[in-house]
Amino acid sequence: MDLGRLRALLELARCGTMAAAAEALFLTPSAVSQQIGQLEQETGAQLTERVGRGVRLTPAGQALATYAERVMGVLDEARSVLAELKQEIAGELRVAAFPSIASMVLPDTVKELRHAFARLDIAIEEMEPIDAIAALRSWRTDIALIDDISIAMGDNRESVEVVPLTEDSLYVALATGHPLSRKTSLSLADLSNESWAIESTWSTIGAFVIDLCRRAGFEPRINARCRGSEMVEAMVASGCSVSVAPGLRVLRAPPGVAWVKLKPEVRRKIYVAWRRGERKHPLVRAFVDEIVRATSKLIT
Template identity: 75%
Template structure:
Protein backbone atom coordinates (compact mmCIF):
# COMPACT_ATOMS: atom_id res chain seq x y z
CA UNK A 1 0.00 0.00 0.00
CA UNK A 2 1.40 3.35 -1.10
CA UNK A 3 2.38 5.69 1.76
CA UNK A 4 0.68 8.74 0.25
CA UNK A 5 -2.65 6.92 0.13
CA UNK A 6 -2.31 5.85 3.75
CA UNK A 7 -1.58 9.46 4.73
CA UNK A 8 -4.75 10.51 2.89
CA UNK A 9 -6.74 7.96 4.90
CA UNK A 10 -5.20 9.16 8.16
CA UNK A 11 -6.03 12.77 7.39
CA UNK A 12 -9.56 11.88 6.32
CA UNK A 13 -10.03 10.02 9.61
CA UNK A 14 -8.87 13.14 11.49
CA UNK A 15 -10.80 15.76 9.50
CA UNK A 16 -14.00 13.94 8.58
CA UNK A 17 -14.44 15.53 5.12
CA UNK A 18 -12.65 15.22 1.80
CA UNK A 19 -12.36 19.01 1.55
CA UNK A 20 -10.72 19.41 4.97
CA UNK A 21 -8.37 16.48 4.35
CA UNK A 22 -7.43 17.93 0.97
CA UNK A 23 -6.65 21.33 2.51
CA UNK A 24 -4.46 19.70 5.17
CA UNK A 25 -2.56 17.72 2.53
CA UNK A 26 -2.36 20.60 -0.01
CA UNK A 27 -4.29 18.51 -2.53
CA UNK A 28 -7.64 18.82 -4.27
CA UNK A 29 -10.67 16.98 -2.85
CA UNK A 30 -10.86 14.90 -6.04
CA UNK A 31 -7.21 13.85 -5.59
CA UNK A 32 -7.90 12.71 -2.03
CA UNK A 33 -11.04 10.89 -3.15
CA UNK A 34 -9.05 9.14 -5.86
CA UNK A 35 -6.35 8.09 -3.38
CA UNK A 36 -8.98 6.64 -1.05
CA UNK A 37 -10.60 4.78 -3.96
CA UNK A 38 -7.23 3.33 -4.99
CA UNK A 39 -6.57 2.29 -1.39
CA UNK A 40 -9.96 0.56 -1.25
CA UNK A 41 -9.12 -1.27 -4.45
CA UNK A 42 -5.80 -2.42 -2.96
CA UNK A 43 -7.47 -3.48 0.30
CA UNK A 44 -10.36 -5.18 -1.48
CA UNK A 45 -12.88 -3.74 0.98
CA UNK A 46 -14.81 -0.49 1.54
CA UNK A 47 -12.96 1.84 3.88
CA UNK A 48 -15.38 4.78 3.98
CA UNK A 49 -19.06 5.64 3.70
CA UNK A 50 -20.75 9.00 3.20
CA UNK A 51 -23.01 10.48 5.89
CA UNK A 52 -24.28 13.75 4.41
CA UNK A 53 -21.26 15.94 3.70
CA UNK A 54 -19.03 14.01 6.03
CA UNK A 55 -17.23 10.74 5.46
CA UNK A 56 -17.29 8.00 8.07
CA UNK A 57 -14.80 5.17 8.28
CA UNK A 58 -16.11 1.62 8.06
CA UNK A 59 -14.81 -0.97 10.55
CA UNK A 60 -12.22 -1.92 7.93
CA UNK A 61 -11.24 1.75 7.60
CA UNK A 62 -10.75 2.09 11.35
CA UNK A 63 -8.63 -1.07 11.39
CA UNK A 64 -6.43 0.17 8.54
CA UNK A 65 -5.99 3.57 10.22
CA UNK A 66 -4.53 1.80 13.24
CA UNK A 67 -2.04 -0.07 11.08
CA UNK A 68 -1.23 3.07 9.08
CA UNK A 69 -0.42 5.04 12.23
CA UNK A 70 2.01 2.36 13.37
CA UNK A 71 3.56 2.19 9.89
CA UNK A 72 4.15 5.94 9.81
CA UNK A 73 5.90 5.77 13.19
CA UNK A 74 8.19 3.04 11.84
CA UNK A 75 8.94 5.15 8.75
CA UNK A 76 9.79 8.11 10.97
CA UNK A 77 12.12 5.89 12.99
CA UNK A 78 13.76 4.64 9.79
CA UNK A 79 14.35 8.17 8.53
CA UNK A 80 15.77 9.12 11.91
CA UNK A 81 18.21 6.22 11.93
CA UNK A 82 19.36 6.94 8.37
CA UNK A 83 19.98 10.56 9.39
CA UNK A 84 21.98 9.37 12.42
CA UNK A 85 24.12 7.09 10.24
CA UNK A 86 24.98 9.98 7.92
CA UNK A 87 26.67 11.58 10.95
CA UNK A 88 25.83 15.04 9.67
CA UNK A 89 23.15 17.51 10.70
CA UNK A 90 22.00 18.81 7.34
CA UNK A 91 18.79 19.31 5.42
CA UNK A 92 15.51 21.14 5.96
CA UNK A 93 13.68 21.14 9.29
CA UNK A 94 10.11 22.46 9.12
CA UNK A 95 8.89 24.33 12.20
CA UNK A 96 5.34 25.52 12.94
CA UNK A 97 4.93 28.14 15.66
CA UNK A 98 2.25 30.52 16.89
CA UNK A 99 3.16 34.24 16.72
CA UNK A 100 3.61 35.24 20.37
CA UNK A 101 6.14 32.51 21.20
CA UNK A 102 7.70 32.44 17.73
CA UNK A 103 8.71 36.11 17.84
CA UNK A 104 10.37 35.65 21.23
CA UNK A 105 12.36 32.40 20.97
CA UNK A 106 12.78 31.49 17.32
CA UNK A 107 15.13 34.25 16.07
CA UNK A 108 17.84 33.42 18.65
CA UNK A 109 17.27 29.68 18.24
CA UNK A 110 17.62 29.80 14.47
CA UNK A 111 20.69 32.06 14.65
CA UNK A 112 22.48 29.72 17.08
CA UNK A 113 21.71 26.66 14.96
CA UNK A 114 22.83 28.38 11.75
CA UNK A 115 26.20 29.12 13.35
CA UNK A 116 26.60 25.59 14.74
CA UNK A 117 25.26 23.68 11.73
CA UNK A 118 25.69 25.63 8.48
CA UNK A 119 23.98 22.94 6.38
CA UNK A 120 20.85 22.86 8.55
CA UNK A 121 18.01 24.83 6.96
CA UNK A 122 15.10 25.80 9.21
CA UNK A 123 11.84 26.68 7.45
CA UNK A 124 9.34 28.42 9.77
CA UNK A 125 5.60 28.60 9.18
CA UNK A 126 3.52 30.82 11.43
CA UNK A 127 0.51 28.79 12.53
CA UNK A 128 -1.79 29.03 15.50
CA UNK A 129 -1.04 26.32 18.04
CA UNK A 130 -4.04 24.16 17.20
CA UNK A 131 -3.08 24.27 13.50
CA UNK A 132 0.49 23.37 14.42
CA UNK A 133 -0.75 20.21 16.11
CA UNK A 134 -2.68 19.31 12.96
CA UNK A 135 0.34 20.02 10.75
CA UNK A 136 2.53 17.79 12.92
CA UNK A 137 0.05 14.93 12.86
CA UNK A 138 -0.32 15.15 9.07
CA UNK A 139 3.47 15.24 8.44
CA UNK A 140 3.34 18.82 7.08
CA UNK A 141 5.83 19.97 9.71
CA UNK A 142 8.57 18.31 11.73
CA UNK A 143 8.35 20.33 14.95
CA UNK A 144 5.54 22.48 16.35
CA UNK A 145 5.38 24.98 19.19
CA UNK A 146 2.01 24.42 20.87
CA UNK A 147 0.18 25.20 24.11
CA UNK A 148 -2.13 23.29 26.39
CA UNK A 149 -5.14 25.10 24.93
CA UNK A 150 -4.46 23.42 21.57
CA UNK A 151 -4.41 19.92 23.07
CA UNK A 152 -8.01 18.82 22.66
CA UNK A 153 -9.39 16.47 25.30
CA UNK A 154 -9.72 12.97 23.90
CA UNK A 155 -7.53 13.74 20.89
CA UNK A 156 -5.26 10.87 19.91
CA UNK A 157 -1.73 12.15 20.54
CA UNK A 158 0.01 8.86 21.25
CA UNK A 159 2.37 9.47 18.31
CA UNK A 160 3.24 13.00 19.46
CA UNK A 161 5.82 13.77 22.16
CA UNK A 162 6.04 17.13 23.96
CA UNK A 163 8.83 18.85 25.88
CA UNK A 164 7.94 21.73 28.27
CA UNK A 165 9.18 25.06 26.97
CA UNK A 166 7.64 27.83 29.09
CA UNK A 167 4.67 28.95 31.15
CA UNK A 168 2.78 32.06 30.15
CA UNK A 169 0.85 34.14 32.72
CA UNK A 170 -2.30 35.90 31.48
CA UNK A 171 -2.96 39.62 32.13
CA UNK A 172 -5.86 42.02 31.97
CA UNK A 173 -5.23 44.73 29.39
CA UNK A 174 -6.92 48.13 29.64
CA UNK A 175 -6.15 51.58 28.32
CA UNK A 176 -3.57 53.52 30.34
CA UNK A 177 -6.34 56.14 30.82
CA UNK A 178 -8.80 53.59 32.21
CA UNK A 179 -9.55 53.89 35.98
CA UNK A 180 -8.79 50.18 36.41
CA UNK A 181 -5.25 50.62 35.03
CA UNK A 182 -3.99 51.76 38.46
CA UNK A 183 -5.18 48.60 40.24
CA UNK A 184 -2.43 46.13 41.32
CA UNK A 185 -4.62 43.23 40.17
CA UNK A 186 -8.08 42.59 38.76
CA UNK A 187 -10.52 39.69 38.87
CA UNK A 188 -12.84 38.72 36.05
CA UNK A 189 -15.72 39.92 38.24
CA UNK A 190 -14.18 43.43 38.13
CA UNK A 191 -14.61 43.39 34.34
CA UNK A 192 -18.26 42.32 34.30
CA UNK A 193 -19.55 45.67 33.03
CA UNK A 194 -16.72 46.37 30.57
CA UNK A 195 -16.81 46.03 26.79
CA UNK A 196 -14.44 43.39 25.44
CA UNK A 197 -12.22 42.79 22.44
CA UNK A 198 -11.41 39.10 22.03
CA UNK A 199 -10.10 36.77 19.38
CA UNK A 200 -12.51 34.84 17.21
CA UNK A 201 -14.46 32.36 19.31
CA UNK A 202 -13.77 29.70 16.71
CA UNK A 203 -10.16 29.64 17.93
CA UNK A 204 -8.84 28.34 21.23
CA UNK A 205 -7.87 31.72 22.74
CA UNK A 206 -11.18 33.42 22.07
CA UNK A 207 -13.13 30.42 23.33
CA UNK A 208 -10.94 30.24 26.42
CA UNK A 209 -11.51 33.91 27.32
CA UNK A 210 -15.28 33.57 26.83
CA UNK A 211 -15.32 30.44 29.00
CA UNK A 212 -13.40 32.20 31.79
CA UNK A 213 -15.99 34.98 31.81
CA UNK A 214 -18.85 32.48 31.89
CA UNK A 215 -17.25 30.75 34.86
CA UNK A 216 -17.22 34.17 36.56
CA UNK A 217 -20.98 34.37 36.00
CA UNK A 218 -21.46 36.49 32.88
CA UNK A 219 -21.25 36.55 29.09
CA UNK A 220 -18.63 39.09 27.91
CA UNK A 221 -20.17 42.04 26.08
CA UNK A 222 -17.97 42.37 23.00
CA UNK A 223 -17.51 45.17 20.52
CA UNK A 224 -14.64 43.53 18.60
CA UNK A 225 -14.15 39.93 17.50
CA UNK A 226 -10.61 39.94 16.16
CA UNK A 227 -8.40 37.59 14.15
CA UNK A 228 -5.25 38.44 16.05
CA UNK A 229 -3.60 40.47 18.76
CA UNK A 230 -2.95 43.67 16.78
CA UNK A 231 -6.63 44.62 16.56
CA UNK A 232 -7.26 43.67 20.20
CA UNK A 233 -4.37 45.85 21.35
CA UNK A 234 -5.54 48.75 19.15
CA UNK A 235 -9.05 48.59 20.62
CA UNK A 236 -7.66 48.42 24.16
CA UNK A 237 -5.18 51.28 23.62
CA UNK A 238 -7.96 53.49 22.28
CA UNK A 239 -10.02 52.92 25.42
CA UNK A 240 -12.83 51.23 23.48
CA UNK A 241 -12.34 47.76 24.98
CA UNK A 242 -10.67 45.63 27.62
CA UNK A 243 -9.30 42.13 27.25
CA UNK A 244 -7.29 39.38 28.90
CA UNK A 245 -4.34 38.09 26.90
CA UNK A 246 -1.25 35.90 27.26
CA UNK A 247 1.68 37.65 28.93
CA UNK A 248 4.08 36.88 26.07
CA UNK A 249 2.40 39.67 24.13
CA UNK A 250 3.56 42.11 26.79
CA UNK A 251 7.07 41.94 25.35
CA UNK A 252 5.87 43.80 22.24
CA UNK A 253 2.99 45.79 23.63
CA UNK A 254 2.06 49.07 21.91
CA UNK A 255 1.78 52.39 23.71
CA UNK A 256 -1.42 53.09 25.53
CA UNK A 257 -1.95 49.58 26.92
CA UNK A 258 -1.74 48.94 30.67
CA UNK A 259 -1.06 45.40 31.86
CA UNK A 260 -2.68 44.41 35.16
CA UNK A 261 -2.25 41.05 36.87
CA UNK A 262 -5.27 38.76 36.71
CA UNK A 263 -6.57 37.47 40.04
CA UNK A 264 -6.56 34.51 40.57
CA UNK A 265 -3.60 33.82 38.31
CA UNK A 266 -4.22 32.00 35.03
CA UNK A 267 -1.40 30.27 33.15
CA UNK A 268 -0.95 28.34 29.94
CA UNK A 269 1.82 25.85 29.31
CA UNK A 270 3.86 25.98 26.10
CA UNK A 271 5.57 22.96 24.59
CA UNK A 272 7.80 22.00 21.70
CA UNK A 273 6.22 18.95 20.05
CA UNK A 274 7.47 16.35 17.57
CA UNK A 275 6.46 12.90 16.37
CA UNK A 276 7.66 10.10 18.64
CA UNK A 277 9.16 8.22 15.72
CA UNK A 278 11.58 11.10 15.18
CA UNK A 279 12.71 11.46 18.80
CA UNK A 280 16.24 10.39 17.76
CA UNK A 281 16.39 12.37 14.52
CA UNK A 282 19.54 14.53 14.76
CA UNK A 283 17.87 17.67 13.40
CA UNK A 284 14.91 17.34 15.77
CA UNK A 285 17.19 16.67 18.75
CA UNK A 286 19.45 19.69 18.22
CA UNK A 287 16.46 21.96 17.57
CA UNK A 288 14.64 20.87 20.73
CA UNK A 289 17.79 21.23 22.83
CA UNK A 290 18.54 24.70 21.48
CA UNK A 291 15.01 26.12 21.75
CA UNK A 292 14.67 24.85 25.33
CA UNK A 293 17.99 26.55 26.15
CA UNK A 294 16.88 29.76 24.45
CA UNK A 295 13.49 29.81 26.19
CA UNK A 296 15.15 29.23 29.56
CA UNK A 297 17.52 32.13 28.94
CA UNK A 298 14.91 34.60 27.67
CA UNK A 299 11.85 33.60 29.68
CA UNK A 300 13.26 31.80 32.72
Protein backbone atom coordinates in the same frame (compact mmCIF):
# COMPACT_ATOMS: atom_id res chain seq x y z
CA MET B 1 0.13 -0.23 -0.45
CA ASP B 2 1.09 3.27 -1.56
CA LEU B 3 2.24 5.52 1.30
CA GLY B 4 0.61 8.58 -0.23
CA ARG B 5 -2.75 6.82 -0.21
CA LEU B 6 -2.25 5.77 3.40
CA ARG B 7 -1.56 9.41 4.31
CA ALA B 8 -4.76 10.41 2.52
CA LEU B 9 -6.66 7.87 4.62
CA LEU B 10 -5.10 9.19 7.83
CA GLU B 11 -5.94 12.79 6.93
CA LEU B 12 -9.49 11.83 6.00
CA ALA B 13 -9.87 10.09 9.36
CA ARG B 14 -8.74 13.30 11.09
CA CYS B 15 -10.72 15.82 9.03
CA GLY B 16 -13.96 13.97 8.28
CA THR B 17 -14.49 15.50 4.82
CA MET B 18 -12.79 15.10 1.46
CA ALA B 19 -12.52 18.90 1.12
CA ALA B 20 -10.76 19.38 4.46
CA ALA B 21 -8.42 16.44 3.86
CA ALA B 22 -7.62 17.81 0.40
CA GLU B 23 -6.80 21.25 1.81
CA ALA B 24 -4.47 19.70 4.39
CA LEU B 25 -2.72 17.62 1.75
CA PHE B 26 -2.60 20.41 -0.88
CA LEU B 27 -4.67 18.29 -3.26
CA THR B 28 -8.10 18.56 -4.84
CA PRO B 29 -11.05 16.71 -3.24
CA SER B 30 -11.33 14.55 -6.34
CA ALA B 31 -7.66 13.56 -6.03
CA VAL B 32 -8.18 12.49 -2.41
CA SER B 33 -11.30 10.58 -3.40
CA GLN B 34 -9.33 8.81 -6.15
CA GLN B 35 -6.56 7.89 -3.71
CA ILE B 36 -9.08 6.40 -1.27
CA GLY B 37 -10.74 4.53 -4.13
CA GLN B 38 -7.39 3.12 -5.26
CA LEU B 39 -6.63 2.08 -1.70
CA GLU B 40 -9.96 0.27 -1.54
CA GLN B 41 -9.06 -1.57 -4.74
CA GLU B 42 -5.67 -2.53 -3.30
CA THR B 43 -7.16 -3.84 -0.07
CA GLY B 44 -10.41 -5.26 -1.47
CA ALA B 45 -12.31 -3.58 1.40
CA GLN B 46 -14.68 -0.63 1.76
CA LEU B 47 -12.79 1.91 3.83
CA THR B 48 -15.23 4.84 4.03
CA GLU B 49 -18.97 5.49 4.09
CA ARG B 50 -21.08 8.61 3.66
CA VAL B 51 -22.53 10.35 6.72
CA GLY B 52 -24.50 13.45 5.74
CA ARG B 53 -22.09 15.78 3.96
CA GLY B 54 -19.04 14.09 5.40
CA VAL B 55 -17.50 10.66 5.44
CA ARG B 56 -16.37 8.34 8.17
CA LEU B 57 -14.15 5.32 8.17
CA THR B 58 -15.70 1.87 8.20
CA PRO B 59 -14.34 -0.64 10.73
CA ALA B 60 -11.96 -1.80 7.98
CA GLY B 61 -10.89 1.79 7.36
CA GLN B 62 -10.30 2.40 11.06
CA ALA B 63 -8.21 -0.74 11.34
CA LEU B 64 -6.11 0.21 8.31
CA ALA B 65 -5.65 3.77 9.62
CA THR B 66 -4.31 2.39 12.91
CA TYR B 67 -1.77 0.27 11.06
CA ALA B 68 -0.96 3.13 8.68
CA GLU B 69 -0.06 5.40 11.60
CA ARG B 70 2.22 2.69 12.97
CA VAL B 71 3.85 2.25 9.56
CA MET B 72 4.50 5.97 9.27
CA GLY B 73 5.99 5.94 12.77
CA VAL B 74 8.38 3.13 11.83
CA LEU B 75 9.42 5.09 8.74
CA ASP B 76 10.12 8.10 10.98
CA GLU B 77 12.41 5.88 13.04
CA ALA B 78 14.17 4.62 9.92
CA ARG B 79 14.75 8.15 8.64
CA SER B 80 16.10 9.16 12.04
CA VAL B 81 18.59 6.26 12.09
CA LEU B 82 19.80 7.04 8.56
CA ALA B 83 20.17 10.72 9.45
CA GLU B 84 22.20 9.77 12.53
CA LEU B 85 24.49 7.56 10.46
CA LYS B 86 25.18 10.44 8.07
CA GLN B 87 26.46 12.43 11.08
CA GLU B 88 25.33 15.67 9.47
CA ILE B 89 22.67 18.18 10.42
CA ALA B 90 21.30 19.26 7.06
CA GLY B 91 18.01 19.50 5.21
CA GLU B 92 14.65 21.12 5.90
CA LEU B 93 12.89 21.18 9.27
CA ARG B 94 9.26 22.36 9.32
CA VAL B 95 8.04 24.16 12.44
CA ALA B 96 4.43 25.09 13.33
CA ALA B 97 4.05 27.67 16.10
CA PHE B 98 1.44 30.01 17.56
CA PRO B 99 2.17 33.77 17.46
CA SER B 100 2.88 34.75 21.06
CA ILE B 101 5.60 32.14 21.64
CA ALA B 102 6.83 32.16 18.04
CA SER B 103 7.61 35.87 18.05
CA MET B 104 9.50 35.59 21.34
CA VAL B 105 11.78 32.59 20.83
CA LEU B 106 11.86 31.47 17.19
CA PRO B 107 13.93 34.32 15.71
CA ASP B 108 16.85 33.68 18.10
CA THR B 109 16.45 29.91 17.75
CA VAL B 110 16.60 30.04 13.96
CA LYS B 111 19.49 32.53 14.01
CA GLU B 112 21.62 30.29 16.25
CA LEU B 113 20.84 27.14 14.28
CA ARG B 114 21.62 28.79 10.94
CA HIS B 115 24.94 29.98 12.35
CA ALA B 116 25.82 26.51 13.67
CA PHE B 117 24.52 24.43 10.75
CA ALA B 118 24.88 26.10 7.37
CA ARG B 119 22.98 23.36 5.52
CA LEU B 120 19.96 23.36 7.85
CA ASP B 121 16.85 25.11 6.50
CA ILE B 122 14.00 25.91 8.90
CA ALA B 123 10.55 26.66 7.48
CA ILE B 124 8.11 28.24 9.96
CA GLU B 125 4.33 28.32 9.63
CA GLU B 126 2.10 30.19 12.05
CA MET B 127 -0.59 27.88 13.46
CA GLU B 128 -2.76 27.69 16.52
CA PRO B 129 -1.75 24.79 18.82
CA ILE B 130 -4.71 22.59 17.91
CA ASP B 131 -3.86 22.94 14.22
CA ALA B 132 -0.13 22.47 14.86
CA ILE B 133 -0.61 19.17 16.68
CA ALA B 134 -2.88 17.97 13.86
CA ALA B 135 -0.22 18.97 11.32
CA LEU B 136 2.39 17.08 13.34
CA ARG B 137 0.30 13.93 13.48
CA SER B 138 -0.38 14.07 9.74
CA TRP B 139 3.29 14.60 8.79
CA ARG B 140 2.71 18.14 7.53
CA THR B 141 5.20 19.57 10.04
CA ASP B 142 8.12 18.18 12.03
CA ILE B 143 7.90 20.35 15.16
CA ALA B 144 4.86 21.88 16.87
CA LEU B 145 4.76 24.50 19.61
CA ILE B 146 1.61 23.88 21.66
CA ASP B 147 -0.02 24.75 24.98
CA ASP B 148 -2.24 22.94 27.44
CA ILE B 149 -5.13 25.40 27.03
CA SER B 150 -5.66 24.17 23.50
CA ILE B 151 -4.37 20.62 23.82
CA ALA B 152 -5.18 18.01 26.46
CA MET B 153 -1.70 16.70 27.15
CA GLY B 154 -2.96 13.17 27.67
CA ASP B 155 -4.04 13.10 24.03
CA ASN B 156 -1.70 11.78 21.33
CA ARG B 157 0.63 10.36 23.99
CA GLU B 158 1.39 7.27 21.94
CA SER B 159 2.59 9.14 18.86
CA VAL B 160 3.89 12.47 20.18
CA GLU B 161 6.58 13.46 22.68
CA VAL B 162 6.86 16.86 24.37
CA VAL B 163 9.36 18.91 26.36
CA PRO B 164 8.12 21.84 28.48
CA LEU B 165 9.37 25.27 27.42
CA THR B 166 7.76 27.69 29.87
CA GLU B 167 4.62 28.64 31.78
CA ASP B 168 2.59 31.73 31.07
CA SER B 169 -0.12 33.60 33.02
CA LEU B 170 -3.04 35.51 31.52
CA TYR B 171 -3.21 39.27 32.14
CA VAL B 172 -5.91 41.90 31.83
CA ALA B 173 -5.04 44.51 29.20
CA LEU B 174 -6.42 48.03 29.65
CA ALA B 175 -5.63 51.53 28.45
CA THR B 176 -3.04 53.22 30.67
CA GLY B 177 -5.61 55.88 31.54
CA HIS B 178 -8.35 53.41 32.48
CA PRO B 179 -9.60 53.79 36.09
CA LEU B 180 -8.76 50.14 36.80
CA SER B 181 -5.25 50.24 35.32
CA ARG B 182 -3.61 51.07 38.66
CA LYS B 183 -5.03 47.99 40.39
CA THR B 184 -2.53 45.26 41.33
CA SER B 185 -4.98 42.58 40.19
CA LEU B 186 -8.43 42.30 38.65
CA SER B 187 -11.06 39.58 38.45
CA LEU B 188 -13.14 38.97 35.37
CA ALA B 189 -16.19 40.13 37.30
CA ASP B 190 -14.51 43.57 37.61
CA LEU B 191 -14.70 43.79 33.82
CA SER B 192 -18.29 42.64 33.30
CA ASN B 193 -19.48 46.10 32.22
CA GLU B 194 -16.60 46.75 29.83
CA SER B 195 -16.44 46.42 26.06
CA TRP B 196 -14.04 43.70 24.91
CA ALA B 197 -11.58 43.20 22.05
CA ILE B 198 -11.10 39.49 21.36
CA GLU B 199 -8.88 37.50 19.03
CA SER B 200 -11.65 35.48 17.52
CA THR B 201 -10.96 34.71 13.89
CA TRP B 202 -8.83 31.66 14.54
CA SER B 203 -7.37 32.04 18.02
CA THR B 204 -8.12 29.43 20.66
CA ILE B 205 -7.10 31.99 23.31
CA GLY B 206 -10.04 34.16 22.23
CA ALA B 207 -12.50 31.30 22.65
CA PHE B 208 -10.90 30.40 25.98
CA VAL B 209 -11.29 33.97 27.30
CA ILE B 210 -14.96 34.11 26.28
CA ASP B 211 -15.53 30.84 28.13
CA LEU B 212 -13.78 32.25 31.23
CA CYS B 213 -16.14 35.24 31.17
CA ARG B 214 -19.18 33.01 30.91
CA ARG B 215 -17.96 30.93 33.85
CA ALA B 216 -17.56 34.20 35.77
CA GLY B 217 -21.28 34.85 35.22
CA PHE B 218 -21.47 37.24 32.28
CA GLU B 219 -21.42 37.34 28.50
CA PRO B 220 -18.65 39.70 27.34
CA ARG B 221 -19.86 42.64 25.27
CA ILE B 222 -17.49 42.34 22.32
CA ASN B 223 -16.96 45.45 20.21
CA ALA B 224 -13.92 44.19 18.28
CA ARG B 225 -13.36 40.70 16.86
CA CYS B 226 -9.77 40.79 15.69
CA ARG B 227 -7.50 38.66 13.54
CA GLY B 228 -4.46 39.19 15.74
CA SER B 229 -2.97 40.80 18.80
CA GLU B 230 -2.01 44.04 17.04
CA MET B 231 -5.63 45.09 16.55
CA VAL B 232 -6.60 43.95 20.05
CA GLU B 233 -3.84 46.06 21.58
CA ALA B 234 -4.73 49.06 19.38
CA MET B 235 -8.34 48.93 20.58
CA VAL B 236 -7.18 48.61 24.18
CA ALA B 237 -4.66 51.46 23.90
CA SER B 238 -7.36 53.73 22.47
CA GLY B 239 -9.54 53.13 25.53
CA CYS B 240 -12.31 51.57 23.44
CA SER B 241 -11.89 48.03 24.80
CA VAL B 242 -10.36 45.80 27.41
CA SER B 243 -9.01 42.31 26.87
CA VAL B 244 -7.31 39.33 28.48
CA ALA B 245 -4.13 38.12 26.83
CA PRO B 246 -1.12 35.85 27.41
CA GLY B 247 1.57 37.25 29.68
CA LEU B 248 4.14 36.75 26.92
CA ARG B 249 2.68 39.85 25.29
CA VAL B 250 3.77 41.91 28.31
CA LEU B 251 7.40 41.38 27.31
CA ARG B 252 6.81 43.40 24.14
CA ALA B 253 3.91 45.56 25.19
CA PRO B 254 3.07 48.53 22.92
CA PRO B 255 2.72 52.05 24.35
CA GLY B 256 -0.63 52.91 25.91
CA VAL B 257 -1.46 49.43 27.25
CA ALA B 258 -1.40 48.59 30.97
CA TRP B 259 -1.16 44.95 32.06
CA VAL B 260 -2.79 43.88 35.33
CA LYS B 261 -2.62 40.41 36.87
CA LEU B 262 -5.77 38.34 36.52
CA LYS B 263 -7.21 36.85 39.72
CA PRO B 264 -7.61 34.05 40.33
CA GLU B 265 -4.50 33.31 38.30
CA VAL B 266 -4.96 31.39 35.04
CA ARG B 267 -1.80 29.70 33.77
CA ARG B 268 -0.90 27.71 30.70
CA LYS B 269 2.06 25.48 29.97
CA ILE B 270 3.86 25.72 26.65
CA TYR B 271 5.61 22.74 25.04
CA VAL B 272 7.69 21.82 22.02
CA ALA B 273 6.36 18.60 20.45
CA TRP B 274 7.58 16.12 17.85
CA ARG B 275 6.63 12.67 16.60
CA ARG B 276 7.88 9.87 18.83
CA GLY B 277 9.58 8.07 15.96
CA GLU B 278 11.86 11.07 15.39
CA ARG B 279 13.11 11.47 18.94
CA LYS B 280 16.69 10.68 17.79
CA HIS B 281 16.60 12.58 14.51
CA PRO B 282 19.57 15.00 14.52
CA LEU B 283 17.52 17.90 13.14
CA VAL B 284 14.78 17.46 15.72
CA ARG B 285 17.27 17.03 18.54
CA ALA B 286 19.25 20.14 17.53
CA PHE B 287 16.11 22.25 17.27
CA VAL B 288 14.66 21.10 20.60
CA ASP B 289 17.95 21.72 22.41
CA GLU B 290 18.28 25.21 20.94
CA ILE B 291 14.70 26.35 21.54
CA VAL B 292 14.91 25.19 25.16
CA ARG B 293 18.08 27.30 25.54
CA ALA B 294 16.54 30.30 23.77
CA THR B 295 13.41 30.16 25.93
CA SER B 296 15.37 29.88 29.17
CA LYS B 297 17.43 32.96 28.25
CA LEU B 298 14.50 35.09 27.15
CA ILE B 299 11.75 34.17 29.58
CA THR B 300 12.40 34.12 33.30
